[in-house]
Amino acid sequence: MGVSKKGVLGARQLLFSILFGTAWDIGSCQVHYSVPEEAKHGTFVGRIAQDLGLEVGELVSRLFRVVSKGRRDYLEVNVQNGILFVNSRIDREELCGRSPVCSIHLEVIVDKPLQVFHVEVEIKDINDNPPVFPEKQQNVFISESRLLDSRFPLEGASDADIGPNSLLKYQLSHNDYLTLEMITKNDKRILPELVLHKLLDREETPEISLLLTATDGGKPELTGTVELLITVLDVNDNPPKFDKSEYKIKLLENSPNGTLMIKLNASDSDKGINGEVSYGIKRISPESEKCIFIMNSVTGDIRIRGELDFEDNSLYEIQVTATDRGAPPMVGHCTILLEVVDVNDNDPEVSVTSLSLPVLEDAPPGTVIALISVSDRDSGANGQVTCSLSPPGPFTLVSTFRNYYSLVLDSSVDRESVPAYELVVTARDGGTPVLSATARVSVGIGDVNDNAPSFEQPVYTVFVKENNPPGHHIFTVSASDPDAQENALVSYSLVERRIGERPLSSYVSVHSESGKVYALQPLDHEELELLQFQVSAWDSGFPPLGSNVSLQVFVLDENDNAPAVLSPHSGDSPVTELVSQSVAVGHVVAKIRAVDADSGYNAWLSYELLPEVGVGRSPFRVGLYTGEISTTRSLEESDGPRKMLFVLVKDHGEPALSATATVSMSFVESGLSVKALSFNAAAAAAGPAPEAGLRKEAALVDVNVYxxxxxxxxxxxxxxxxxxxxxxxxxxxxxxxxxxxxxxxxxxxxVENWSYSQQRRQKFCSGETSVKTDxxxxxxxxxxxxxxxxxxxxxxxxxxxxxxxxxxxxxxxxxxxx
Known part of the structure; x- marks a missing residue:
């Protein structure tokens, strides 16, 4: 056990290879260990963390894990001390058969930063399989006429182990007639042969029973035995002979069923029935369930039944006998070595191990998404596999080791543009024709909060009638966020500001979830015609993103203000208007001035003279829209010296509001004009003004020119x-x-239309002013x-x-x- 020097050097060289810049680093190195088969659970294999240059204390935090492709968990790592140990029983013969090299390949993966190491654990053979003979008893027929030093090949034993553990030596029990010699074949196999060193006499010794023992080269040695039953035959002196003792044949593994493999011919120099030969297959090694060989006993043809499979068995050894019809029969032997030639008949295999799914849309280029391993059971160029990725996009394949690839993020991704990618990994071998296999990888893109809520337009204009009830819904703002889940959950709030001396929040509020805007108090058009403010929309991501929208709330007028009569005709003590009894018809004697705090039609005033009770036709009328009081007829003595007029001032609102103006008329004699009375009153108060009339007339001329x-x-x-x-x-x-x-x-x-009004400047005129059109x-x-x-x-x-x-x-x- 332990790490080989070659493996350590390779690991150190590949460990420091930088594949993808500073974004991530994968160490493409290989560490080699060896462990004997049948090792007990817990057997120490190697200090894998130390040999890979990893800190033992960081194994847990860096998510240290071991992946074994297509194998049981034979090996395990203690993350507390970084030691690789045997986890379950390993049978080399079950795992690799008679392959000269048997290894378990491991992938070691750590995060933060992500690194991938490739570790090879070689399984060493131990001598746990004894030699085995194909049969418990072998029958050997020897004619009594055979000469000294005649040789009789025996069937050797087989050993499932490899190397020195499978090197066999044979030993024969003691006897007087036969000795044992070893024959080394071209393939280094050692087969036993009996050698006759003393002539046989059937009448004296018809049968000889011997014990053949096979011993392997392992430590401790293991043995297997077979009983040899030697039958001494009467004279049939010449056995059949083949042209060669060994035939070598090559066949493609896709050869069809029934293909002729070889036609054998054995000759016998005897005459008669002693020279008639029949053929048969004595042994096929190794045995196969997919393919057997059928031999014609008369013609010597050997044909295939089934199908040859290079991946199942690449070499067959067939022992053939040729037996004559003598009494006793004599047998000739030959061996056929059939080499199966590989053809490209196996598709590549693709295995995908996901690491970082889904991929966040802010993941940097170079992020490893998945590990991909490929394999092909064929050999040579037929088993050399290359990988490609489709369709083209923000991902790429990077070769990290032989038959190992990493799926890597090559450029930035945006979940709002493409929420998921369906990738196809295609593996192609180097055979003719080319065979391929595909594996699909679904890469979902995880959302990050990279989009702020947005409104359909930057400004909204809203019209609301004044005197609305408190809590009245006036508008709903709505913002959309293309992100997902909490990143798209939008809440609304007011952008606080002051409206005059009061905060905005005393006028309106916005519901945080629905975006509905409410007026918290009745709005007054006369106090506030336009309310401008902003509403913010924020998502629930981290960090939250937001945007604003402006609202222009126009407060529409309602008829909630009655007309107000201006002085001098308002109040309880109106001013008395002096009217000459000789005034002409249609002369304006007074003018009512009134204003309305409303606007538009609600401020459009009309004037109406209230009728006097018990009085006939009034000598006065009032202009419907001007408020000018003029005469409708000549004044008479029956009209009296004074007259009190009441003018009703109404607006055009729904419903209409009104006010009353009181005008006191005092009639003077015909000889005195109103202008003279007015002038005298002014003169008495201000003193003499000899040229006032001339200046007034000059001013009137200038006004007319303008x-x-x-x-x-x-x-x-x-x-x-x-x-x-x-x-x-x-x-x-x-x-x-x-x-x-x-x-x-x-x-x-x-409210479905615009309505504007223009408020006029009212003037009250008296004296000789001409009548004006309303x-x-x-x-x-x-x-x-x-x-x-x-x-x-x-x-x-x-x-x-x-x-x-x-x-x-x-x-x-x-x-x-x-």
Whole structure:
């Protein structure tokens, strides 16, 4: 026992061979041990950890293990001390037959880093098999006429051992007629022969019984015996003779059943029946269940019955006899050595041992995935096997030792692109024709957290009506993660910020699992028209990855604010308006100003004069949308000196809200004009102003000039806008496509269109101001535009219409303010 010098040198050289850079290292070395067969359990074989250069204390942590291909667990390693010992009974003859070399090949595998060692344990033969004769008794017929020194071949014994343990010597029991001599054949076999050294006399000695003992060369020696029964025959002087004492024949192992192997011919110089020869097979060694040989006793033909198999037996020894018909018959002997020639009739065999499955997608190139061993029962080129891998991809085969390969990761992998690979390992031999075998290896890719959750678009626009109930669901965000299991489990949270003096979390919240966004309190359009914030999505991987999405929450107005009348006509003590009794019909005597905190239609106000109880037709009317109070007829004495008017101000909401304005009218005599009264009151308070009227008239002239210029400018812009609109309508639609990722308008709570309002600046005018037409300007209700060619065309139309509407509104404002 022990490690051979050659094995140690080979192990040291191969141990330091670097195969795959710094990512991993496999030591392709071989350590050689030897152990005798039939060794007891626990027999020491070698200090394998020390001989492989491994630390004994690291064997457990590095997952030290031994793999034996196609064998029982004859050998085992104690991971506490690194000693290789015999685990179960080893019978060399059962394991390897008569092969001159018998070894057990082991693969030693350790991790961190991964290393693979190849260890060969040679099984030494011991002398545990005695010589065995094929029969318990051999009959030898010797004619009494045989001359001295005549030789009579005997059947030798066989020994299952090899080497010196199978070298046999023979010994014959004492007698007066025959001695024993050894004949060495060409194949080094030693066979016994009897030599006649004293003439026989059948009448004196018809039979001789001898004991032949065979002794092998082992220590201790083992023996086997056979009884020799010598029968002395009467004179039939000449035995049949073959042309040769030994014939050598070669046949291919795929020779068909019934193939003629050889035609033998033996001659006998005797006459008559003493010269008639019949043939027979005396012994076939080794015996085979697949193939037997049939001999024609008359013609001497030997044919195959069954099939020759090189892998079963590569050499046959056939002993043939030729017997004449004399009395007693005489026998001639010859030996046929049949060599079976190998043909490529065995497919290669492939064995796969998985090591690192599944493969994580962040595994570095050079990671060993599996060990692959190949073998072929044929010999020579027929048994030389090469391996290839298909289909091409991020894996490769690396030869680590004779008939051993490693399946190695060659480049990076991505589970989201390819979750698993189905690989085929193909082994081909070097015979003609080439035979091959395949083995499939399923390599699953393990997920790592390399993808952050992602939203379909970066910004979402949401519309919510104000005065929503607390806890109202306003939107649901959803992010997807292409990873698997916990790496794809997404949770949501708010990106905290402050809205004015309050934190964002006091307005909205998001459910961590479903992504539903809730309004925690009623939203007020008048307080907050737009709420902008971000929601984060994080996966549950390690480390977690996340991304943000922006939400624009537009708070839509509801009619929750009543109109408010501005002074001087609000409150309990309204200002008295002075009206001349001679005022013309249609003259504006007062103007009601009111505002509404709402927007759009909810802030569109209308004015209505409440009828007086018990009074006929009122001399006043109020503009439906202007709030201007004007006369409808001439004032009469029956109207009295004073009149109290009540104006109802309503918005256009659903339901409509209203407020009441009180106007006190005081009628003055026809000789005094309202302007004069007003002027006198102002003069009394501010002193004399002799040229005030002239300055006022000059100011009015300047205002009219500016008004004309503004009207001309705005009209020009209106004409240009209309021309631009017509040109866009007549032009060919652009070949546009929908661009993903643009902000999508999302309507909530049943709101399905855009609605805008423009709040006008109200002015209250009195005196000789001319009557004005009631004006209201609204932007058109425009649905969200669609994608594609039609959608882009629709969007252009909407932009132009909005622009035209804004210009129209500007013109109306200028006219009204003037």
């Amino acid at each position: 008004l004309i210029i503004a009207i001309c400018s705005v009209s020009s812009l209106l004409v240009l806008s209309l021309l631009l609109y017509v040109a866009l309508r007549c032009s060919a639609p652009p070949q546009g496509v929908y661009e993903p990722g643009k902000t999508t308008l999302v309507c909530s709570n049943g 004006l209201m300007a609204f932007s058109p209700n425009l649905p969200p535009f669609l994608g594609g060619v039609d959608g882009q065309e629709q969007k252009k139309e909407q932009d132009v219409l909005k622009f035209v509407s804004q210009i129209r509104f500007g013109i109306h404002e200028i006219l009204y303010d003037s």
